[in-house]
Amino acid sequence: MGMMEKLDVQTQQTELAREYLTFRLGDEEYGIDILKVQEIRGYENPTRIANAPHFLKGVVNLRGTIVPIVDLRLRFGCSSSEYNAFTVTIVLHIGQRTIGTVVDSVSDVMEIPVEAVRPAPEMSSAIDAAYIRGLAQVGERMVILLDIESLLMSQDMGLID
Amino acid sequence: MADTSTDNSTSSAGIDLSQFYQVFFEEAGENLENMEQLLLELDIEAADDEELNAIFRCAHSIKGGAATFGFSDVAELTHQMETLLDKLRRHELVPTPPMVDVLLQSGDALKAMLGRHQGSGADAIDTTELLFNIRAMSLGEAPAAVVAAPAVSAAVAPVAAPAATQAASGASQAASSGAAPTAGQRTVELRVGPLSDLAQADNLVELFKEIVDLGTIEALPDDPALEGVRRFKVSTATAESELMDLFTFHVAREQVAFLAFGQAAPQAASAATPQAEDTSFGFFDNAPGAPGKPAVSASTELVSAKPAAVAARPAAAKADKPAAAPEASTIRVSVEKVDQLINLVGELVITQAMLAQNSRGLDPVVYQQLVTGLTDLDRNTRDLQEAVMSIRMIPMSTVFSRFPRMLRDLANKLGKKVELVTQGEATELDKGLVEKITDPLTHLVRNSCDHGVEMPADRLARGKPEVGTITLAASHQGGSIVIEVRDDGRGLSREKLLKKAREKGIDAPDSLTDNEVWNLIFAPGFSTAEEVTDVSGRGVGMDVVKKNITSLGGTVEIDSAEGYGMRVAVRLPLTLAIMDGMSVGVGEEVYILPLSSVVESFQVSTEMIKTVGGSGRVVEVREEYMPVIELEKVFQVPRFDWEHNSGIMVVVEAESGRVALLVDELLGQQQVVVKNLESNYRKVNDVSGATIMGDGRVALILDVGSLVRRSRH
Numbered sequence: 001m002g003m004m005e006k007l008d009v010q011t012q013q014t015e016l017a018r019e020y021l022t023f024r025l026g027d028e029e030y031g032i033d034i035l036k037v038q039e040i041r042g043y044e045n046p047t048r049i050a051n052a053p054h055f056l057k058g059v060v061n062l063r064g065t066i067v068p069i070v071d072l073r074l075r076f077g078c079s080s081s082e083y084n085a086f087t088v089t090i091v092l093h094i095g096q097r098t099i100g101t102v103v104d105s106v107s108d109v110m111e112i113p114v115e116a117v118r119p120a121p122e123m124s125s126a127i128d129a130a131y132i133r134g135l136a137q138v139g140e141r142m143v144i145l146l147d148i149e150s151l152l153m154s155q156d157m158g159l160i161d
Numbered sequence: 162m163a164d165t166s167t168d169n170s171t172s173s174a175g176i177d178l179s180q181f182y183q184v185f186f187e188e189a190g191e192n193l194e195n196m197e198q199l200l201l202e203l204d205i206e207a208a209d210d211e212e213l214n215a216i217f218r219c220a221h222s223i224k225g226g227a228a229t230f231g232f233s234d235v236a237e238l239t240h241q242m243e244t245l246l247d248k249l250r251r252h253e254l255v256p257t258p259p260m261v262d263v264l265l266q267s268g269d270a271l272k273a274m275l276g277r278h279q280g281s282g283a284d285a286i287d288t289t290e291l292l293f294n295i296r297a298m299s300l301g302e303a304p305a306a307v308v309a310a311p312a313v314s315a316a317v318a319p320v321a322a323p324a325a326t327q328a329a330s331g332a333s334q335a336a337s338s339g340a341a342p343t344a345g346q347r348t349v350e351l352r353v354g355p356l357s358d359l360a361q362a363d364n365l366v367e368l369f370k371e372i373v374d375l376g377t378i379e380a381l382p383d384d385p386a387l388e389g390v391r392r393f394k395v396s397t398a399t400a401e402s403e404l405m406d407l408f409t410f411h412v413a414r415e416q417v418a419f420l421a422f423g424q425a426a427p428q429a430a431s432a433a434t435p436q437a438e439d440t441s442f443g444f445f446d447n448a449p450g451a452p453g454k455p456a457v458s459a460s461t462e463l464v465s466a467k468p469a470a471v472a473a474r475p476a477a478a479k480a481d482k483p484a485a486a487p488e489a490s491t492i493r494v495s496v497e498k499v500d501q502l503i504n505l506v507g508e509l510v511i512t513q514a515m516l517a518q519n520s521r522g523l524d525p526v527v528y529q530q531l532v533t534g535l536t537d538l539d540r541n542t543r544d545l546q547e548a549v550m551s552i553r554m555i556p557m558s559t560v561f562s563r564f565p566r567m568l569r570d571l572a573n574k575l576g577k578k579v580e581l582v583t584q585g586e587a588t589e590l591d592k593g594l595v596e597k598i599t600d601p602l603t604h605l606v607r608n609s610c611d612h613g614v615e616m617p618a619d620r621l622a623r624g625k626p627e628v629g630t631i632t633l634a635a636s637h638q639g640g641s642i643v644i645e646v647r648d649d650g651r652g653l654s655r656e657k658l659l660k661k662a663r664e665k666g667i668d669a670p671d672s673l674t675d676n677e678v679w680n681l682i683f684a685p686g687f688s689t690a691e692e693v694t695d696v697s698g699r700g701v702g703m704d705v706v707k708k709n710i711t712s713l714g715g716t717v718e719i720d721s722a723e724g725y726g727m728r729v730a731v732r733l734p735l736t737l738a739i740m741d742g743m744s745v746g747v748g749e750e751v752y753i754l755p756l757s758s759v760v761e762s763f764q765v766s767t768e769m770i771k772t773v774g775g776s777g778r779v780v781e782v783r784e785e786y787m788p789v790i791e792l793e794k795v796f797q798v799p800r801f802d803w804e805h806n807s808g809i810m811v812v813v814e815a816e817s818g819r820v821a822l823l824v825d826e827l828l829g830q831q832q833v834v835v836k837n838l839e840s841n842y843r844k845v846n847d848v849s850g851a852t853i854m855g856d857g858r859v860a861l862i863l864d865v866g867s868l869v870r871r872s873r874h
Contacts, residue, residue, distance in 0.1 A: 047859040048750065049845055050796035059842060061853045064508045068842040097841045161843045 019111050022143055023090065023103040026078040029141055030103075031112065032148040036092050040106055043087040053158050057102065062091065068159060070152065071102040077126040094149050099159065101152075110143075112136045117145060127151075185226045186279055187493070189235075189271075192219040194562065197268050201565045205256050213250040216264075220246055223271065235274050238288050242267050245299040254299070263294050265566070346398045350381070352418040353408070354390030366393070375399055496592065499552050506542075506549045507739075507834035513542045514831070514855035546832075550736060553593070557635040557644070558586035560599050564606055564633060571610050578617050578627055579610055584634035590642050591736040597713055598644070598733065601706040605646040605729050606631060608703070613650030613727060623724070625649065641715075641757065642735055647728045653679055653721035661687065679719040683707040711866060714755070714849070716815075740835050742852070742862065744828040745811060748798040751860045752824075753833055753852055758865040760812040760819065762827060770823075780821050782812060788872040791823045792863075795847060795871070815865040820872045831855075835862065847871065 020031035046058030046069045055074035059066050069089060073081040081102075089100045117134035127144075131151040136143045152159055196219035199212055220243045227235035242264060248254040273286045369378045376397030397404065401419045408417045516535055525532045561583045572579040590598070614620075614629030621627055632647040655678050662669035662681045669681065681687060685704040710717050714734050721727035734740065734757065741756035763782075770780050770789055778789040792798070793807060810821045833852035838845055838861075849864035 047851075047861065049842075049848075049861070050798075051846060059838070059851060059859050061857055061859050064504060064511070064836075064853065066836050066838055066841060066851045066853075066859055099841060159842060161839070 018114070019109060020143070020145060021090070021106065022108045022110060023088075023106045025073050025076055025104055026080070028076075029107065029143050030072075031110070031136065031143045031145045032090075032092075034109060036094060036148055038091045038093040038098065041089045041091060041100075043083055043089050043102060056158065060089075060100065062098065062100070065098060067091065067098050067100050069100040069102060070157070070159070073102065073104065075126070075157075092148060092152070094152055097159075099152055101148075110138060112138065112143070112145070120144075128154075182230060182278075184493075185230055186275055189223045189226060189275055192223050193268050193272055193275075195219050197265065197566055198562060200261055200264055200268070201569065203256065203261060205258060205261065208249070208256050210250065213246065213256075217243065217246040217250050232274070232278055234286075234288070235271060235278070238267055238271060238274070238292065241292055241295040241299070245295050248299055260298055263291065263298065267291055267295065346376075346396065348394060348396045349401070350420040351378070351393040351395045351404075352390055352420060353393070354416055369395075494552075499549075502549055503553065506546050510542055510546055510832070510834060511853050511855070511857070513538055515857060518855040546739070550591075550739060551589075553591050553736070554589035555592050555595055556586060557588045557590055557595075557642075558583075560595055560602060561586050561633055561635075563599070563603075567603065568606065568610055568631065571607065575611065576616065577610065577614050577629065579614055579629045579631055582630055582632045584632065585636045588635040588637060588642060589735075590635075590733070594713060594733055594736070597709065598731070601709050601731070602633075602644065602646065604703075604706050605731075606633070609646055609648040609650065609727075609729075613648040613652070615651055637735075638732070641732050644731045644733070645728055646731075647726065649726040652723040652725055652727045653682070653719070654723050658682065675721075676719075679721055682719070683717070740833055740862070741830065742833040743811070743830050744854075744860065745792070745809075745822075745824040746826040746828050747792045747796065747807075747824050748800055750796070750798055751828060751854065751858075752792065752796070753860050753862040754811060754813060754822070755849075755862065755865060756830060758813045758815050760814050762809060762811040764808055765810045765823075766808070780810060782810075782821065787812065787819055787821045789821050789823055790868055790872055793823070793825075795868070813865045813868070815869045818869040818873070820869050822868070833860075833862070 019034040021034045021037050022029055022031045024030075041062075044060055046060045048058045049056060049068075052058075055071050057069040057071050059068050061067075071081055083102075086105045087102060088106055089102055090106065091098060091100050116138070117136050120129055120132040120135050122129060127146075131147050131154070133145040133147050136145055151157070196216055199216045199219070203209075203212055203216070220239050224236050224239035224243055227233075227239060245254070245260065245264070249256050249260070254260075267288075270286050270288050270291055277285065366378055366380070369375055376395060376399065378393050378395050381392040381394050395404075404419070405417055517539060520528075520532065520535055523532065564583075565581055568579055568581050609631050610629075614631065615623070615625075617627045620629060630649050632645070634645045634647070636643050655675065658678050658681050659669050659671065659673070662684070665684070665687060667681065667684055667687075669678075682703045683706075687703065707717050710731055710733070716732045718730045718732070719727065720730075742753040743756050743759050744751050744753050761782075765780060770778050771786075772778050778791075779786045780789050781787075789810070791807070793800070807823045807825050809824050809827060811824055811827070812819055812821050835850045836852055838848065838851050845861070847864050847867045848861045849867075850862045851859050852862055854860050
């Protein structure tokens with residue numbers, strides 16, 4: 001958990017609480033750093049790319065740039081991944097890249113104080129613990145705080161060469 | 162900028178100059194390139210005055226800028242170069258090949274210095290030897306300096322004086338032996354103007370006073386007849402041309418005029434008027450009797466100095482006119498701005514295409530105005546796109562210009578005699594491509610010089626002219642540019658190549674065609690040089706050259722005749738940003754084929770496709786069997802209507818191979834704006850990029866080269 005501590009120290013130095021965009025994937029609620037979010041759009045059918053991983057839905061035209069679309073539900077192994085009126089694409093700005101992620105619905109923007117974040121226990125799941133910043137209790141709900149940058153930039157996502 | 166003395170510039174000007182650094186670096190770079198080219202073109206035996214003047218001006222401009230910005234090392238070196246060049250242009254010295262060499266080396270050193278000031282992180286450059294050599298050439302070997310009249314020796318002494326103050330180098334002893342500083346002491350009237358701001362002249366006074374032993378300067382009352390002109394009384398031993406150089410740090414050359422003290426010649430201030438000559442004659446007659454003239458001995462000084470001043474004025478005026486024109490008609494714009502413009506126009510083209518597509522169903526009778534407007538929009542966007550794209554196009558001469566110097570050095574090193582001929586320098590190419598093509602071309606030219614052209618003795622023995630010729634030629638052919646590197650050297654040897662290939666473990670039967678044998682040199686690790694030199698022959702290169710060119714969507718072809726030379730032709734698309742494409746439909750999906758690689762298309766029935774060895778499928782086209790690639794399978798296109806049968810073959814060609822692509826339908830031809838997939842995603846197999854179609858959707862552009870390669874495995 002050395003990385004977690006370092007992250008905590010960094011956040012404490014800059015701010016006491018961070019703002020997160022929360023969204024739903026099936027029954028689970030996730031939060032990502034709002035500063036990484038460029039915009040939220042409705043889902044549009046992407047152009048399929050052959051021989052790509054199943055969660056890579058394809059590429060879309062975002063005002064002239066070609067943006068890959070990752071379905072996080074497929075990546076995290078959710079039971080269903082329908083595309084309906086509520087399905088949205090969160091366009092993220094990560095490093096120099098623009099990447100779209102498909103989620104079931106966007107719920108909220110919330111400020112989560114650093115002390116409310118608990119480390120995630122070691123367990124086996126579709127998400128490596130390295131990509132989880134922590135778990136936060138917000139009222140009755142548990143929000144899984146994702147380190148979206150390292151998740152999307154990881155080798156097994158296959159988004160970069 | 163570790164050890165530059167920026168203090169003098171910042172303290173005197175009192176403003177932050179750093180914002181002008183970039184402009185200086187760009188201009189200095191251009192001047193250096195210009196100077197190098199001029200030096201290389203210089204005919205040593207019969208040096209042209211205009212050329213020598215042009216070289217001098219280059220050095221002078223760099224010096225001026227460097228001194229202003231406080232790059233003392235650059236200023237010092239250029240100052241010494243300028244001294245030598247000044248003597249050359251005044252015919253006090255005769256140009257020699259070693260001088261050209263030293264000047265070229267100085268140019269390189271300057272480039273390195275400028276690079277260091279720009280923060281390239283390189284080590285400081287030791288120019289002691291260079292400086293010494295230049296000084297020796299301009300002083301030691303100068304017979305004119307010893308024999309000539311006081312006027313000349315007076316010109317020699319001050320050359321070293323500013324250098325000593327600027328650089329505090331101890332090497333100026335040689336110069337101080339020139340002449341006694343008092344020998345040419347005289348008083349002249351200095352006129353500066355017309356100036357828009359009279360205070361500008363104060364800078365001159367300050368500068369003058371800063372330099373030790375230069376003399377005295379005092380202001381004279383302004384002459385009401387000369388508006389905007391300041392007058393000074395100057396007592397000095399320094400030649401006027403030196404003073405002129407000094408003053409041009411602050412004001413333009415044609416704004417400075419020297420007159421005999423007390424000589425009232427109103428017309429003289431308006432430099433470069435036809436009267437200038439007449440005035441000089443009047444001046445000549447009156448000079449001895451003019452008030453304030455110090456000594457009779459100085460009259461010789463005046464006589465010798467005056468024609469120089471008169472001559473300088475019309476020359477400056479003449480040089481001013483052609484120089485002003487290009488300055489006014491071009492502007493410097495950053496590449497990012499141009500790229501942004503291109504992107505925006507690309508967007509506009511897509512929007513226009515979308516509008517055109519959506520309006521197709523409209524009744525032209527009812528919506529007549531709208532339809533006319535859309536037609537105009539179509540034409541205007543196309544023109545706009547072309548105009549914008551042309552901004553990025555730069556002539557091939559920018560690439561070719563680096564080769565004369567490189568070949569000269571290389572040929573000297575190898576002891577060969579080589580002449581470079583360039584053709585089609587005006588051929589234009591996209592800037593992005595120009596940058597990327599430079600390295601491969603450099604490699605090809607090096608190869609020609611190193612491996613191609615024989616030693617002079619060998620050439621004579623073979624009955625060839627002693628001097629080998631390497632030709633660089635660029636031309637437009639259809640939608641591509643072809644750049645050829647030709648030499649009249651020994652050419653490729655079929656036997657040697659085959660032998661070498663077998664040594665390297667490459668399967669090379671004797672039955673290979675010549676073309677296939679030549680292409681062996683593109684194999685990784687292949688080198689045919691008998692000896693590995695530091696120039697080439699390590700076998701890294703030709704494969705990289707081919708890879709780089711292929712990645713730009715280009716091809717390389719080789720022709721060779723043993724004993725007579727070889728020719729390497731590089732074919733490139735004109736631009737990477739826009740491409741003529743053919744859209745094809747496969748299932749529900751649309752793919753784009755580069756139109757340049759499409760050979761033909763035709764309808765097929767299933768029985769025309771034969772199999773070889775069970776799975777390999779071929780089709781016969783004009784008595785030639787061609788491998789068939791089903792795009793549906795390559796791209797795993799999902800099928801919903803199983804009844805459907807792909808029935809169109811598109812024959813495409815790349816890397817001297819042809820394949821037939823099986824598609825469902827041909828959708829049309831259009832210009833597509835090529836977008837990069839890698840900027841947000843990754844490289845996709847068999848896909849070279851993507852584009853945005855009229856309906857706003859993304860379509861993938863197929864990499865025909867990779868599809869052809871696929872068929873070979």
